[in-house]
Amino acid sequence: MAFDRVWLDLRAPADLRARDAGLLAKAIVHAGRDGRVLDLGCGTGATVRAFAAAGAQDLDWCLLDNDQALLSEARMRHPGAEIRLCDLTDLDMLPLTDVRLVSASALFDLVSEAWARRLVERLARTQIALYAALSYDGVMRWTPQDSSDAEVTERFNRHQRGDKGFGPALGPDAGARLAEMLRARGYQVLCAPSPWHLGPQDAKMQALLLSGIAEAAQEAGFAGAERWAARRRRMIARSRVEIGHLDLLAVPCDG
Template identity: 50%
Template sequence: MGFSAEWLALREPADIAARHAGLLARAVAVAGNDPVILDLGCGTGSTLRTLAPHLPGNARWHLVDNDPELLTRAATEAPGRAQTHALDLRDLDALPLDGVTLVTASALLDLMPAPWIAALAERLAGAGLPFYAALSYDGVMEWDPALPGDAAITQAFNSHQRGDKGLGAALGPDAAATAPAILRKAGFTVHDGSSPWRIGPDSAPLHAALVEGIAGAAAEAGAVDAANWGRMRIAAAPATGCLIGHLDLLALPPT
């Protein structure tokens, strides 16, 4: 499981614009006046860059990823205040929770299987830690104008997203409903809100990369017309808008 730095850079502006502002503000408040934040699957540091303007200047970070190059890049965003951890997320016992005030993740839960989320919920509940998880894909794809095949491609893509990303069968689009339910079962109070990408004709590079990725995944899932759909979608991009659904959540631990 991993993503290129180029793709992460392309999607970051859409991620930042999509985040649910109310949940972001509540997560920052929950982190406290002397925040120590553990970011799971940090990539190049998008969560750090997004939260930093809202946090006190003394905020410290524990950055977790399995890609040393991405970790090195992420750490430069908070020089002297970020500690990196090259960890396999299968090993939740290795997470450095001591002193942490908030655990975060972005675009991660839909890549994970339900048992992993349940194990994480148990670990965080035991430590009494809040969890702020943003941008979990919820299975919704809307294109304006619509083209023939949109629904079939969405169905195939969503099926692909439920495949094994390295830790077992991922929840994919089911994460938006399943993850909050798992956290509530573990005793958390969960607040959630919609955080859709809204991509217009002015975001041509992201639009093209998104369509290529969707078409490729749909083809792998058996959509025979995926390549042709992708070509039509890219050709129509200068006059097309799209909405890709996501969910943000803030889970407050049992008291």
């Protein structure tokens, strides 16, 4: 999917409903009052809004992204935050000084195993906590069912493992692999499912999602992907889908 403002705004209500409230509350406690939080791949600032909606309105945010248009939107929506244009593939430039918590939403399924490992090493060296929400976990459950659902999911998941700028992406394995890496570096790791549950009331989001999924499945070699999407569009008024995600909070053992 393209990460434009329209798509990010469309998915925002589903993201807010999906986030695990318990992990978010614990992340807020860990950030502390006025704590500095670094949000990776911030888009328009959805993580800031999720924290604020859960009661954390006084954090010292630093928002990082490589998309100037999204950052301009984030600057308008969050004038108090520090906004930085940066390419996250270069981990050496992460401004980690005084940071209590690193956060990211819907980012880790895009990154590679090597990149995630390097990030975990950097965080572990300075004992910084990580809150990584909404990593896609490979699950798609549609009702009513279609005979091509399983094939589409398999091809989409294959596409998710392609290079998204960080090397071969972790895709659906992101949450589980990240948890393993963090535990191996001595972090206390909590995970919780955070699936989207979309129904007929989310028809606009479903329509855009169908296009993105079909395009990816087609690029991954499924010739029937567009026909699948067309069938699904015709039943959108009664269509429901669960799209699986995982939320993760990792805290240094003495944190």
